[in-house]
Amino acid sequence: MSTRLENGAERPLVTGIGGSARPGSSTDRALRVALAAAERAGARTSVFDGAFVARLPIYSPGSLDRTDDARELLTAVRLSDGVLLASPGYHGGVSGVVKNAVDYLEDLRDDDRPYLEGRAVGCIVTALGWQAAANTLAGLRSIVHALRGWPTPLGVALNTAEDIFDPAGDCTDEKAALQLELVARQVVGFAGMRHPARIADAS
Secondary structure (H helix, E strand, O other), rough: OEEEOOOOOOOOOOEEEEEOOOOOHHHHHHHHHHHHHHOOOOOEEEEEOOOHHHHOOOOOOOOOOOOOOHHHHHHHHHHEEEEEEEEEEEOOEEEEEHHHHHHHHHHOOOOOOOOOOOEEEEEEEOOOOOHHHHHHHHHHHHHHHHHEEEEEOEEEEEOOOOOOEEEOOEEHHHHHHHHHHHHHHHHHHHHHHHHHHHHHHHH
């Protein structure tokens, strides 16, 4: 995990979760572009990328044993004011490693804010085609609803059949970049409505 939590504790925290096991994947890049936009909007960010979620053990609800990685993820979500959730579209559905990471949020069921309650969640999907991207986005938003989160009005579906990221990870497609910017700003804006002092202090 890489994080920028060292300063400005009064600023809202947006946690990014997702990606794929492939280093430098389009999903990882899309998530990082959105997190950078959240920072520009006044948030602190933390990220649990594809390499991180890929090494989480398969979630077992019957076991109380949690790895250090799993505890780190759960702590970050507990502290978060908003979440950016990103998945590749595999065969029209959320990838296994991303779904497994989300399954760990069952451990938050008895919290004062259970699951994703009170948090805006921006959903981002990348896929090699519009059909898989759209279907996966709908599934991801349904998962957020089930976890009591607030999917942002904009959900981002990106067709990566053509390269839309450069080698540095920047988004080279103007429309895609704008969507990632907007979804991040919606997450931060919702955090501002729930915690207006935080956004005021950060601006």
